[in-house]
Amino acid sequence: MKQLIKRELHALWHDPWQLALVSYIPLVGIFGLWWLFSAGLPRQLPVAIVDQDQSQISRMLVRQLTASSVITPIHYQDINSAKASMEKAETYAMVVLPFQLNRDLLTGHQPSIDIRYNSQYLLVGKLLSSQIQLSLADGLKSKALIKQLAAGVPMAQAEVNLNLVKTQISALYNANSNYVVFLLPPVLIALGQLLAMLVFANSLNRELRLSTLQEWFSLGTRRVLWAKILVYTPLIVLQGRLILTLLYQYLGLPLAGEFGQLLLAQIVMLLAVWLLVLTIFFLLQDSARVVSFCTALFAPAFPFMGITFPTQDMPQLAQWWRLLMPSSHYIDTHVGVVSYGQSFATFIQQVVSYWGYLLLIPLIVFLARRVKRTTNPITVQPSSSEAS
Template sequence: MKQLIKRELIALWHDPWQLALVSYIPLVGIFGLWWLFSAGLPRQLPVAIVDQDQSQISRMLVRQLQANSVISPIHYQDINQAKDSMERAKTYALVVLPFQLNRDLLTGHQPTIDIRYNSQYLLVGKLLSSQIQLSLADGLRHKALLKQLAAGVPMAQAEVNLNLVKTQVSALYNANSNYVVFLLPPILLALGQLLAMLVFANSLNRELRLNTLQEWFSLGTRRVLWAKILVYTPLIVLQGRLILTLLYQYLGLPLAGTFGQLLLAQIVMLLAVWLLVLTIFFLLQDPARVISFCTALFAPAFPFMGITFPTQEMPQLAQWWRVLMPSSHYIDTHVGVVSYGQGFAVFAQQVTSYAGFLVLIPVIVLLARRVKQANMSQAGGQPSTEAP
């Protein structure tokens, strides 16, 4: 086994692309994504404002919007220009203050303030929708209070009339609504899974590119595969440990559990990734097709985690696809450890969700035998009866 591990390490050293995948490319990806989300919460998002009333109250509402750190108002004279700015992604939302807004409020009518946002930007749209409504509500509440006081309603009663129900929203595991806490861990996980797939697929494809399958089979298929797993699993786990260190030690994100469970969960996830890649490799036997198929399979990992979109609302085909994604099984453990500090008994129960990947082992054995026999036949030799 030592000679086989040495063989794999020598091949790694002489493959610049593979060496980059296990060294500096993950670092560039990790720190690049951290830099993108380092602000924590979006600020000064452009919002189109169309003030058709040009009254004192409409200007006050615009000032209320401008006072919100999330919103950066951009004035438009024409509503069609404002719509065009949204379509061109120059602005993410649109607020139309209607004509005779001030008069309708003073006469007891209910004017309609048109608020639109681009829901294609899921998180940005949701954030702007809530912040715009909060800012406008604060401004209109002040106007309503003055109106009641002018009608002779006592201050205490007027405040009760305006605040019949008070609500307080407290985020249990993300008190500051920090996007780093919310988005960065699953995005880094999706990136790490994709890199792990590329690393292992490249190691297997090298045997095809260099035409060393015959050497592989003569050394023993299982022993060569174990050598690859023993070389690349610690390297990928080290990358995962670096991600955890960056998030929960350097950045100080809240961590209720321990690193141990997360690292064990990452190892189990990697073994599932290896099984999927091996199945695709022995099935397709073409470097370009193996990489293309694996990339298509693993690329949608982030939306399938259920962090930004409830997976139970996805079509049935998408839910089946999600089950094939090892990261979708890992994220339950990650959330449980990070947010709830779950115990090892719950972790052991979650690991059983990977049981379906064990079905791939006999499939891999059968495919490997078929490839071995085909390779021996092309070489003019006799196929061996030894199990791969």
């Protein structure tokens, strides 16, 4: 086994692309994503404003929107130009203050303020929708208070009328609504899984590229595979440890549980990734097709984690696809450890969810034997006349 590990390390050292995948490329990806999310919260997002009323109250509502750190109002003369700005991604939302807004409020009517946002930008759209509604509600509440006071309603009663039910929403595990806490960990997990797939696929494809499959089988299929696993698993786990260190020690993100469970969960996830890549490798037996198929399989890992979109609302095919990806199983452990400080018994129950990947082992054995039969050279025995 020691010679096989040396064989794998020698191949790694003489493969610049493989060496890059286990060294500086993950570092660039990790710190690049951290820099993108380092602001924590989107601020000063452009919002199209169409003020058809041009009244004192409409200008007051625009000032309310301007006071929000999330919103930067941009004025447009008509709805069509505001819509065009959203289509060009110059603005992310639109607010239309209707004609005679002030008169309708004073006469007891209920005017409609048109609020639209670009739902393609899922998180940005939701953030703007809530911030716009809160800002407009604060502005209209002051107007309603003045109207009730003018009608002779006592101040105390007027405040009760405006706040019949008070609500308070408190985020338990992300009190500041910080996008670093919310988005960066699953994005890095998805990136790490993709890099792990590429590393192992390249290690297997090298045997095809250099025509060393016959040497591989002569050395022992299982022994060579174990050597690859023993070389690359610690390297990828080290990358995962770097991600956890950056998130929960350097950045100081909240962590309710222990690192140990997360590291064990990463190892189990990697073993599941190795099984999937092995199955695809022995099935396709073509370097380009193996990488392409694996990339297509693992690329949607982030949306399938259920962090930004509820997976139970996905089509059935998408839910089956989600179950194929090890990161979808890992994220349950990650959230449980980080947010809830779950027990080790719960962790064991989550590890059991990987049982389906064990069904790939007999399939891999069958495919490897088939490849071995087609790879071994055919020895032709000489006939009796040729021997004489």
